[in-house]
C-alpha cells in the first residue's frame with residue numbers, strides 16, 4: 337500500500353502541491369534525510385530489493401566503505417524475532433562481541449541503545465532504522481555531536497579490523513592505508529634497530545680492544561649547539577612528551593594503565609583536550625621553525641649554499657656515509673669521519689619534519705570531525721585516525737630506542753650526553769667523530785673562539801636529573817604501550 341502511495345505521490349501529485357513542496361524551506365543540514373546517493377524513500381519496503389545486490393557507498397573509486405550486499409534479516413522490523421536466546425535484559429555485547437570493540441562503546445562507554453534507539457531493534461536496512469546506511473541519519477550522531485551532518489555520519493562506527501581480509505572487502509582504503517603505514521613503520525624500525533645494536537656492539541668492541549685508552553677529556557669542550565637550537569630541542573622534548581603521554585592515555589583508556597595516565601590530566605576528556613592544544617602549539621612551533629630555518633639560508637649563493645656543511649640538507653655524501661658506516665660496522669672499511677652534521681643527525685632532523693607533517697595533517701583533520709567532514713567524506717576520519725595512531729607509534733618508538741641509544745649510550749657519551757642542554761661536547765669526541773668540521777674550524781681560525789670548559793656542577797646535575805627523568809618516563813611509556821597492546825579492543 338505504501339509503495340502504491342509512493343508511486344501515486346510521484347506521478348499524480350497536483351501541480352500546486354509540487355510547487356508548494358518546492359517552496360518549502362531547505363532542510364537544515366543536520367535534518368537532511370538522505371546521503372545524496374539514495375533518496376529518502378529508497379529505504380521504503382519494496383524499494384530496497386534494488387540495493388540488496390549492489391554495494392552501497394564505496395566512494396573514491398570504490399576505495400571507500402561499502403558494507404557489501406545487505407543481509408535479508410537486515411530488513412526486518414524486529415531482527416531478534418527469531419533469535420531464541422534473545423532477551424532484552426541481556427547485554428547486547430553478550431552476542432555482538434565485534435560491535436563492542438568500537439571506539440564509542442569501548443572507550444566512551446556509549447550504550448548500544450544510544451544509537452540503536454528503536455525497540456524492538458529494527459534491522460539496519462529497515463525503513464524505521466535510524467542507522468540505515470542509505471540514509472545515514474545524522475540526527476543519531478547529533479544527540480552528542482553538535483551540528484552532525486550526513487557526511488559526518490558516514491564515519492564507520494563499527495569499523496572492520498583494519499588489517500583483516502574483511503576490511504579489504506568492506507573498506508579498501510582503510511585496509512591499504514593501514515598496511516602501508518605498518519610496512520613503513522615496521523620497515524624503518526626493522527632496518528634501524530638492528531643497525532643501531534650492531535653499531536653499538538662495534539664501538540664497544542673497539543673500546544675494549546684499546547682498553548679504554550684515549551678516553552675523552554671532558555673538561556676541554558667545544559660549543560656545538562647554539563642557544564636557539566637548544567631551545568627548539570627543549571620545546572620539542574616538552575611537546576613530544578606531553579603528546580606521547582596524553583595520546584597513549586586516550587589510546588589505552590580501556591586499561592587501568594591508560595586511566596591512570598589520564599588521571600594526571602584530570603580525566604579522559606581533559607586529556608584529549610590537552611593533547612589537541614599541545615598539538616596546535618607544536619604545529620605553531622613548527623611553522624615558526626620553518627621561518628627560522630629560512631632565515632638561515634644564504635639566499636645569495638643558491639644553490640651551493642644549501643649543501644654547505646653547516647646546513648642540514650641531505651647530500652649524496654651523506655648517502656655515501658651511510659654505506660661507509662655500514663662497511664665499518666662489518667669491518668670492511670675505516671670509520672667515516674663527518675663534518676659538522678652526521679648522516680643520522682640529518683636523518684633525525686628531517687624525520688621530525690615528516691612526523692610533524694603526517695601527525696599534524698591527520699591530527700588537524702580529526703581535531704574537529706564535525707567541521708572537517710563538511711569538506712571530506714566522514715569515513716576518511718577512520719583512515720586518518722589510523723594513520724595518526726601508527727605514525728605516532730613509529731615516532732615515539734624511533735625516538736625512545738634508536739635516538740636515545742645513539743645519543744646517550746655510545747662510548748664517550750654514557751651515562752648521559754648533555755650536549756643538547758649545555759650545547760657543548762668534549763673536543764676529543766668532536767675530533768674523532770667530526771674531523772672534517774674541526775679541520776675546517778682550525779683552517780678558518782674559529783676553533784679557539786668556540787672552546788669552552790665544563791658547565792658548573794650544579795647545572796650538570798640538573799641536566800642529568802631532568803634528562804634521566806624524561807628518558808625513564810619515555811621508556812616506561814613505550815614498554816607499557818607494547819606490553820598492553822592486546823588489551824586495546826581496536827587491535
Ligand code: HEC
Pocket residue numbers: 407409410411415416419421422423424426427428429430431432448449452457458459460461
Ligand atoms: C542472544 C544474542 C543477541 C543479543 C543479546 C542481541 N542480539 Fe542483536 N542480533 C543477534 C542475532 C543472532 C542477529 C541476527 C543476525 C542476522 O540474522 O543477520 C542480530 C541482529 C542485530 C542487528 C541487525 C544487524 C543488521 O545487519 O541489520 C542489530 C542492529 C542488533 N542485533 C543490535 C542489537 C542490540 C542493540 C542489542 C542489545 C539491546 C542486541 N542486538 C542484542 C543476536 C543478539
Ligand code: HEC
Pocket residue numbers: 403428429432435436440441446447448449450451452460467469491492493494495
Ligand atoms: C555511536 C553510535 C553507535 C553505537 C554506540 C552502536 N552502534 Fe551499532 N551501528 C551504528 C551505525 C551507524 C551502524 C551502521 C553501520 C556502521 O556505520 O558501522 C551500526 C550497525 C550495527 C550493526 C549491523 C552490523 C554492522 O556491524 O554493521 C549491529 C549488529 C550493531 N550496530 C550492533 C551494535 C551493538 C551490539 C552495539 C553496542 C555494543 C552498538 N551497535 C553500538 C551506530 C552505533
Ligand code: HEC
Pocket residue numbers: 439440444446450451476477478479480481488489490491492493608702705717721
Ligand atoms: C552518546 C553520545 C554519542 C553519540 C550518539 C555519538 N557519539 Fe561520536 N563520540 C562521542 C564522544 C564522547 C566522543 C569522544 C570525544 C572526543 O573525541 O572529543 C566521540 C567521538 C567520535 C569521533 C572521533 C573519533 C576519534 O577517533 O577521535 C567520531 C568520528 C564520532 N564520534 C562519530 C560519531 C558518529 C558518526 C555518530 C553517529 C552514528 C556518533 N559519533 C554518535 C559520543 C557520541
